[in-house]
Amino acid sequence: MRWLSDPLLVVEGLTMRFGGLVAVRDLSFSAGRGDITALIGPNGAGKTTVFNCITGFYRPTSGLIALAPGAPVDPEAVATLTASVRRYRRGDGRDDLFLLERMPDFEIARKAKVARTFQNIRLFPGMTVLENLIVAQHNRLMHASGWSLLGLVGAASYAQAERAAVERAKYWLDRIELTQRADDAAGSLPYGDQRRLEIVRAMCTEPVLLCLDEPAAGLNPKESTALNALLRAIRNDHATSILLIEHDMTVVMEISDHVIVLEYGLGIADGTPDSVKNDPKVIAAYLGVEDDEVAQAEAEAGV
């Protein structure tokens, strides 16, 4: 129950409207520090919309998304910051607080350290596997290259920073066993490798929260198992919490600590994998109900 005792991310009353369509309606949940949190639901439930709001690709119609990398999200601090015009508060690291709904996408990745992957893989296909991982370390290298001025004159400090970036890339390539293909175009990799490369590319930004949009989609059972191992390793060995959207229930039930179920933009269940699995509303949402149980199910679902 870390999502209650030590929340890293708190989403409050999130609503996203596209013209007349309400994709997400008054959704509230929190994700615990060090947890793997799964966001599940039938097609069109609004999962990817929630992701796009958290990572800044959409600006939510209303609602609050707060991220505190150092300590549990403090509702009072969130209220104070929300009342101000500022987007984030940075102190000694423990009391950092970011209001993601106010920040543009690249700033969320750079400052709040939220990284993401995409449902349809978005690598840089014409660049090599290694270059993909180096671009992910853009901001650190940009700083080391003196915003290009030092790098242009060939400063040693930049060469050193670049070597460190290559070391980090090598570490992650070893983790996904792609070191042999480091100098191949990313677009030439098999599908499963591209998925894992996209995940480690996001990890190269050293995120506190990693958002994965259907990481197991299109993987065969063997690749799925390897993915599970990678995600567990990320959670255990790094200070990175994971938020993932997934349709593959074996992946969800096996690795997640906390499951949130969405249907038609509404949160219908929230809890441990076991409690969610047996929730009649979730079963009804996924499988439908017998005719004679409709009334009872509707009453339970509150419609």
Next chain:
Amino acid sequence: MGAGSKGALPPQAVSMREAMKSAAAWALVVLGLSFPIIALRTVQDFSNRIVLEPRPWLVAGLVLATFVGRLLWGLGKYPGQASALPFLRFDFSVTGGSWLPKAGLAALIFFPIVALALAGQSGAIKWIDNFGVQILIYVMLAWGLNIVVGLAGLLDLGYVAFYAVGAYTYAILATYVIPATVPVLGPWAFWICLPIAGMLAALWGIILGFPVLRLRGDYLAIVTLAFGEIIRLVLINWVALTNGNAGIQTPRITFFGLPFTTRGTETTFTDVFGLPGSPTVHRSIFLYYVILGLALLVAFVTLRMRRLPVGRAWEALREDEIACRSLGVNTVNTKLTAFAMGALFGGLAGAFFSARQGFINPRSFEFLESATILAIVVLGGMGSLVGVAIAAIAIIGGIELLRELDWLKSIFGSDFDPGQYRMLIFGLAMVLMMVWRPRGLIAARHPSIVLNEAPAISDDHVREGRG
């Protein structure tokens, strides 16, 4: 292209009948096309009346040539093979990637000396100035535009605007401002104005970039096209500043303060160095090495930038802008730096052009210039410095070479002007390139950093950018 010949199926020759059929169809099309264009010609007779002159033999010759050509082509070609002519399947990036740049650089450095030795004092000016300097100006412009289009994937149709800003910065500062304020610096005008022209052009790049870089693809292309036209129209109409269409007479370049002249009272280049030959030749050679230095500066900065985070971000931006943002890359700033860098080099080239010409007016900065520079970048292979340089030599050198074809007059008659055919040849070359090498002469991309080895990346994977 050309990969089909390596397939498992054995090549199968096209039958005579099929080749005849295809050749006949082609001949028929040529016949149809020649009627309105070639079959009849209007000529003025002695009493100034216009009369029609039929040319049946020319049409017949063309039709026959097409038929025979197509027939031979068809018989020599195998299904699934791009071309039976092996020279069309060359690939610089595989066969000569490493020696080509070095050999090219050596050739460029020794070109004026060789030209002097072969053509003598009077003949060398044409080769050094008309060919060497002219081509290098376009190499530099194309390398500058290559940063914007080839690396960052932003289609800029108004690049000549920055060239114009640089040229007019030099013209106005060197002609009016410096003589009026600090006349002592007069001989140094070019070297003072060069950085100012570059910076002003970069500033204009940023001013243009801020509002338009939210646009993508076609929309960006249209706005940059409009920007190029706006700059040109301002230059024409702001007569008080630019003297409109009448243009500005600009001071000539000096050798770090020493003018290239024979007359006058001041100390000249010839007085100090006492080299043989006329000052005009000295100036041409000096101009050649100045533009070579400027072009190599662009190449050096481009190569360095590609290995810096900002250069990798440009290429990543071309590949996938959304992925860039998800990794914390500030895409607006990244695009602006690409625009500003491209504009900076365009401005430097403009100042040089202005100092070399001795006279500028808005006619030098029309859309055709932007189109030519873009064509060089696209034909060369977007992103490849060597490919772009080869394309510049081929296009600009080719246009200049057409002026050399006066001997053709003895064959086609005295009213034949080969220079008039340059656009036709230019267009034909473009069509052929788009058929055989749609991604340019050197399409493969070299990785900016490697772990083990350095293979080139085939253009199958590299994207052209949409924004």
